Amino acid sequence: MKMTNTKIALLVGLGLLAPLVIYPVFLMKVLCFALFACAFNLLLGFTGLLSFGHAAFLGTGGYVTGYLMINTGLTPELGILCGTLAAGVVGAVYGKLAVKREGIYFAMVTLALAQLLFFVYLQAPFTGGEDGLQGVPRGFLFGLIDLTDNTYLYYVVYAIFLFGFWLVYRTVHSPFGQILKAIRENEPRAISLGYNVSQYKWVAFVISAALAGLAGSTKTLVFQLASLNDVHWHLSGEVVLMTLLGGMGTIAGPLVGAGVVVTIQNYLSGGELGNYVSIIMGVIFIICVLLFRNGIVGELQRLIKRNFS
Amino acid sequence: MATFLGINLFGLFGQLLVGLINGSFYALLSLGLAIIFGLLKIINFAQGAMYMLGAFAAWMALNYFGINYWAALILVPLAVGFAGVLIERVLLRPIAGEDHLYSLLLTFGIALVLQGLFTQIYGASGQPYSIPDALKGGTKLPFMYLPDYRAWIIVASVVVCGLTWFMIEKTRLGAYLRAGTENPAMLQAFGINVPLIVTLTFGFGVGLAGFAGVMAAPVYSVSPDMGSNMLIVVFAIVVIGGMGSIGGAILTGLGMGIIEGLTKYFYPEASTTVIFAVMVIVLLLKPAGLFGKEA
Structure with a gap:
């Protein structure tokens, strides 16, 4: 869809006006997770690779940005850049290992590698262990704009998103992306056409990981916190x-999905219903797989196609 | 204190024992995963939740119905296996033959629901389950004290794994199962009810997790997240061993438990990560896994 x-x-325009109506911190949370999901979708939706360890990259971005902002007084844009790069580097290493296996093995390998990093961050001296990194300063963008103001920060987050x-x-929509889709649809065919499939998967993995790191770095700036929950x-x-x-x-699907999931979590968390989040997430998983596989945006596109063309 | 070449033997053997016990659980869980994978070609993400379910079922049986450990050891795996049969028939059957990622996501959803449900009812903290009276004692060996229950875990799981291996490799029923793994359509053509075998296989694989859960109840506290923590390690073990062979799954499970135990003694900081590190090394050297067949 062009x-x-x-x-x-x-x-x-909708995004520019949104903070006038909706609480900016909530919007920023949605945007961070939407970016995370878009990055993830590049792998799952367009390359057909199910990574079950993407939190590793979000968390790495968050920890690196948080650590640098607290300890070196870096400006936020540099902090975010470093976090993104760090996640990209972890992604490059993990991607090299993960693309050696396919299908469900790929999912298990990424999950196990992410768990490895979880334990490393749990014990590492610079992550604050169970407490995480708290009170990360938002700083001044380019040394000029004070980001403690939620409205200013919102527009920065929006630009990043x-x-x-x-x-x-x-x-x-690039030739590279076309080859990714070819791999998703028919990998042996892509190989027989002479494409180095592992290399393409790896590049997609690194881009996805770096963008997930960008989302994590941004999230750390918004909530001034990097913790084990992020990994x-x-x-x-x-x-x-x-x-x-x-x-x-779909291009817009992850944005919609992130919006729905974050909204559900915000409504339920904090109250007595907190544990229901997990149950509801599980039920949505089951329903999606059994009945609703195209997702919200996919189903809408199908309806529009059927009725208007 | 007995030492040998500067190594504290009490500590070393103690950690080896803990490693063997963990390895017993790894072996039981990865064996279940391997059996299910062989026939259904799916990875059951709910295997950890079924292990948790087994432990909770034993706890509930004791506290609500007064059913003791020994009866639970028989009844709970049957009940958990039955739950598995229902899951296979109601949820997995409709998506059989489709991309296996969907079944992975579906079973992940089931795991989330079960874990959330038990957290909601019993809270995140663990419930105690006491060791059965007959196994409360222990034996003093030259270099260590061996509690009876821990010895029982190792013996029982090795026996169960061995019986399962024997059943699959040496009996007629196992031959059907192996034939189904190779070519289900051909087996069906010979008049064997393949869908029934698939359902029973899933039930059996899940029942093994339930059995492990009952065995684990007295040594670990019975808590909702006991399964998910275990499962991720078991996934790494499955990647290390590859799912090509039943014996391979058992050996890798036990072996990784021992390596984890040794690491706990020699370099405790790495004990949580060592299995994942081994996985990385195996991926680099032999990507298909130690016992894997596929490329």
Whole structure:
């Protein structure tokens, strides 16, 4: 689906006006997770690789940015850049290992590698162990703009999200993206056409990991916190759910899925119903797989196609 | 204190024992995964939740119905296996033959629901389950004290694993199962009810996890997240061993438990990560896994 200019203008405008109506911190949370899910979707939706350890990259971005912001007084844009790069480096190493296996083995390898990193961060001296890194300063963007103001920060986060979203869109619609889709649809065929499939998968993995790190770095800036929750397998499962629910393989699906999942969590958490989050997530998983495999955006696209063309 | 070449033998053997016990559970769980994978070609992400379910079922049987450990050891695996049969018939059957990622996601959903349910009812902290009276004692060996229950875990799981191996490799029923693994359509053509074998296989694999759960109840506290923590390690073990052979799954499980135990003694900081590190090395040297067949 190519996007028309009016559609893009409409979506961008909506995002610019949103903080006038909705609490900016909530919006920023949605945007961070949406970026995370978009990054993940590049792998699952467009390359057909199910990573069950993507929290490792989000968490790495968060920890590196948090550590640098607290200890070196780096400006936020540099902090985020370093976090993103670090996640990309971890992604490069993990990707090299993971693309050696396929299908469900790929999922198990990524999950196990992410758990390895979880234990490393649990014991490492610079992560604050169980407490995490608290009170991360938001700092001054380019040394000028004070980001403690939620509205200013919102527009920064929004710009970051648009950049990530654009990058995924460009990747998917490039010749490179076409080959990724070819791998998803028929890997032996792609190999027989002479493509080095492992190399393509690896590059997609690194891009995805770096963008997940970007989401994590941004999230740390918003909540001024990097903790073990960000590298826990729970989060790796959540991003799968967001993508599946929104519609894997669609450009806008992860954004919608992240919006729905974050909203559900915000309503339920804190109260007595906190534990129901896990049950509801599980039930949505089961329903999506059995009945609703195209996700929200996928189903909408199907309806529009059937009725209007 | 007995030492040999500067090594504290009490400590070493103690950790080896703990490693063997963990290895027993790894072996039981990865054996169940391997059996299910062989015939259904799916990875059961709910295997850890079934292990947790087994432990909770034993606890509930004792506290609500007064059913003791020995009866639970028989009844709970049957009950958990029956739950597995229901899951296979109701949820997995409709998506059989589709991309295996969907069954992975589905079983992950089941695991989330079960874990959430038990957290909601019993809270995140563990419930105690006492060791059965007959196994409360222990034996003093030259270099260590061996509690009876721990010895029982190792013996029982080795026996169960051995019986399972024998059943699959040496009996007629096992021959059907292996034939189904190779070519289900051909087996069906010979008049064997393959869908029934698939259901029973899933039930049996899950029942093994339930059995491990009952065995684990007295040594670990019975808590909702006991399964998920265990499962991720077992996944790494499955990647290390490859799922090509039943014997391979058992040996890798026990072996990794021993390696973990040794690490706990020599370099405790790495004990939580050593199995994952081994997985990385295996991926680099022999990507198909130690006993794996596929490329």
